[in-house]
Amino acid sequence: MKDQPDLKLLSTFLAVVEHGSMAAAAAALGYVPSAVSQHVAALERDLGVELLVRRPGSRLILTSAGRALARAAADLFEATARFRDAADGIARREVAELRVGAYPSAVSHLFPGVLSALRPRERGVRVRLIIVETHAGLPRVRSGDLDLLIAYRYLPEDPPVASAELALTSLGHEPLVLVAGPQPGGRPLALEDCLDREWTSGLAHSPDRRLLHRWAGELGIAPEVTLETEDLHSMLAMIRAGLAVGWIPAGLIDASLTEGERGGGGVQRVVLPPGSAPMRREVLAVSRPGTRPPIADELVALLTRALRDVGA
Numbered sequence: 001m002k003d004q005p006d007l008k009l010l011s012t013f014l015a016v017v018e019h020g021s022m023a024a025a026a027a028a029l030g031y032v033p034s035a036v037s038q039h040v041a042a043l044e045r046d047l048g049v050e051l052l053v054r055r056p057g058s059r060l061i062l063t064s065a066g067r068a069l070a071r072a073a074a075d076l077f078e079a080t081a082r083f084r085d086a087a088d089g090i091a092r093r094e095v096a097e098l099r100v101g102a103y104p105s106a107v108s109h110l111f112p113g114v115l116s117a118l119r120p121r122e123r124g125v126r127v128r129l130i131i132v133e134t135h136a137g138l139p140r141v142r143s144g145d146l147d148l149l150i151a152y153r154y155l156p157e158d159p160p161v162a163s164a165e166l167a168l169t170s171l172g173h174e175p176l177v178l179v180a181g182p183q184p185g186g187r188p189l190a191l192e193d194c195l196d197r198e199w200t201s202g203l204a205h206s207p208d209r210r211l212l213h214r215w216a217g218e219l220g221i222a223p224e225v226t227l228e229t230e231d232l233h234s235m236l237a238m239i240r241a242g243l244a245v246g247w248i249p250a251g252l253i254d255a256s257l258t259e260g261e262r263g264g265g266g267v268q269r270v271v272l273p274p275g276s277a278p279m280r281r282e283v284l285a286v287s288r289p290g291t292r293p294p295i296a297d298e299l300v301a302l303l304t305r306a307l308r309d310v311g312a
Contacts, residue, residue: 006046010073012039013051017070020059097126098296101137102150105232106283106303109251109310110150114302118295125295133230134160141166141286148296149286150303154207155214160286167292169285169300172307175250176279179267181242190271191221200227200235200246208281212247215279239267247279251310283307 015025016036026033044051051066062070098120102111107129120127132140134151141149142165151160152174162168180189180197202208209225216223227244229235232252238244253267285300292300 005073005076006043009039009043009046010069010076012036013043014070014073014077016040016052016060017062017066022060096124097128098148098293098299099128099130099146100148100150100296100299101130101132101140101146103133103137103152104131105249105252106150106152107131110303110306114299114306117302118299120295127299138166138286141288144288147287148292148299151284151286153282153284154211156282158207160284165288167287167289169287171283171285171300171304173280173282174307174310176247176281177250177253178245178247178270178272178279179239179253180245180270181240182266182268188271189268191219191273191276194245194270195221195223198226198244199223200229200238200244201225202230203228206230208247211279211281215277218277219273236267245270249281251307 012025012029012031015029016022019025019028022036022040023033025031026036029036040052047065047069049065050063051069053061053063055061111129115127115129118127130146132146132149134149134153137146137149137151138160140146149160150171153160160166160168178191178194180194183189199212201212209228212223212225223245227235227238227246232248235244235246236248236252239246239248248267283303285296285303287296
C-alpha cells in the first residue's frame with residue numbers, strides 16, 4: 001500500500017459509490033467507462049483488497065472494505081474542503097479569533113458599545129479582549145501574542161512610535177478633564193482655588209506626570225502631587241472624596257458628573273483660565289505591519305467614532 005492515497009483514484013471511487021455504476025460515474029466525471037474501471041482496479045491494487053463486487057447486469061455491491069474506504073474518503077474530502085475554505089479565508093485575512101489588548105478605561109467605556117455594534121460572534125469571529133496597559137502591550141504585539149493593541153500616548157515623543165515592527169493608526173484624542181470633589185452649595189471651583197490643594201497624578205517620571213509638569217510650567221504654577229498612582233480609578237476615588245485634584249480622561253467620568261457639581265459623591269470640573277491649552281492624550285491602534293484583518297479595521301473605525309463622541 002502507498003504511504004499516501006491517490007486522491008484522483010479515491011475521487012473516482014466515491015463517484016462510483018454515489019452513482020451506483022461505472023457508467024453513471026463516468027458520465028458524471030466526463031470519463032469513458034473503461035477509465036473509471038481502471039481507476040477502481042488501480043485503487044484495489046494499491047490497497048490490496050477488493051472494494052466492489054462486480055456482477056454483470058446488476059448494481060455494484062460494496063464489500064466491507066469498500067464501505068469503510070467510502071466513509072474514510074468522504075471524511076477526507078470534507079476535511080480537505082474545510083481546509084481549503086480556511087486557507088482561502090486566511091489569504092483574505094479573515095480570522096476566527098482576534099486578540100485585542102486595551103487599557104482599562106478603554107475596555108470599560110469604549111468597548112461595550114463598540115463590540116455591540118460590531119457583533120463579531122454573529123460573523124463567526126471571537127474577539128478575545130485582554131486588559132493591558134500600553135507599555136506592557138507593545139511587546140505582546142511585537143511577539144504576535146496580540147493582533148491589535150489600543151494604546152494611549154500623553155506626549156508625542158513617547159511610545160508607541162511607528163517602526164518596522166509596529167504600525168500605528170491614530171484614533172483621535174481623548175480630552176483630559178481637571179476635576180475636584182463637589183463644592184458646598186454648588187460653588188464653581190477655579191484653578192486658583194486648587195493651587196494649595198493636594199493633587200493626584202502618575203508616578204514621578206510617567207508620561208501623564210510629565211504632561212502635568214509641562215502644562216503647569218506654561219501657566220507658571222507648581223501643583224503638589226501627594227498621591228502617585230497609575231490606577232485612574234484610585235485617582236477618581238480620591239478626587240470624589242475631596243482629597244485631591246487631578247486630570248482624568250473624559251471617558252472615565254460619567255457624563256452626568258462632568259458639568260458643574262452633581263450630588264451623590266460626584267466630581268466637578270475646575271474652571272481654567274481663559275486661553276489655557278486643552279489637555280488630552282492620543283489614542284492609537286497598534287499592530288504588526290501588514291497583518292491587520294478586515295474585522296480589525298472595522299473595530300478601529302468604530303473605536304474612532306466612539307472616541308470622537310467622548311470628545312464632543
